[in-house]
Amino acid sequence: MRFIYYILALGVFTLPGCSGSTSVNEIVFPATNVSFQAHVEPLFTIVCNNCHSTGNTVDLSSFVGVRATRVVNQPGDTACGLLQVVFGREFHNGPINLNENHRQGLKQWVIEGARDN
Numbered sequence: 001m002r003f004i005y006y007i008l009a010l011g012v013f014t015l016p017g018c019s020g021s022t023s024v025n026e027i028v029f030p031a032t033n034v035s036f037q038a039h040v041e042p043l044f045t046i047v048c049n050n051c052h053s054t055g056n057t058v059d060l061s062s063f064v065g066v067r068a069t070r071v072v073n074q075p076g077d078t079a080c081g082l083l084q085v086v087f088g089r090e091f092h093n094g095p096i097n098l099n100e101n102h103r104q105g106l107k108q109w110v111i112e113g114a115r116d117n
Contacts, residue, residue, distance in 0.1 A: 029105020
């Protein structure tokens with residue numbers, strides 16, 4: 001009987017969606033005033049950080065990592081490597097699960113100076 005309670009308790013504490021995690025579709029970028037902390041970083045965490053995290057060639061796990069790996073060479077540079085990959089102009093090894101709002105939001109963040117805000 002204790003085993004059944006253990007299994008039930010385990011199920012309750014591991015139900016999908018109960019951990020407070022955000023779905024990629026819940027991240028919506030505004031037309032202006034894009035925030036790294038509110039928009040860019042959560043998107044990178046969900047979509048990119050399985051491969052692009054600390055210790056990898058391209059680190060998208062933090063603002064420091066983004067700047068250090070130079071995916072945005074100059075704030076405002078819409079020809080940067082990040083946007084080339086996001087808009088499909090450069091090769092990326094694997095699918096990128098972004099919608100048009102995400103792509104335009106990342107572009108707007110770069111246009112606005114790719115700030116750590």
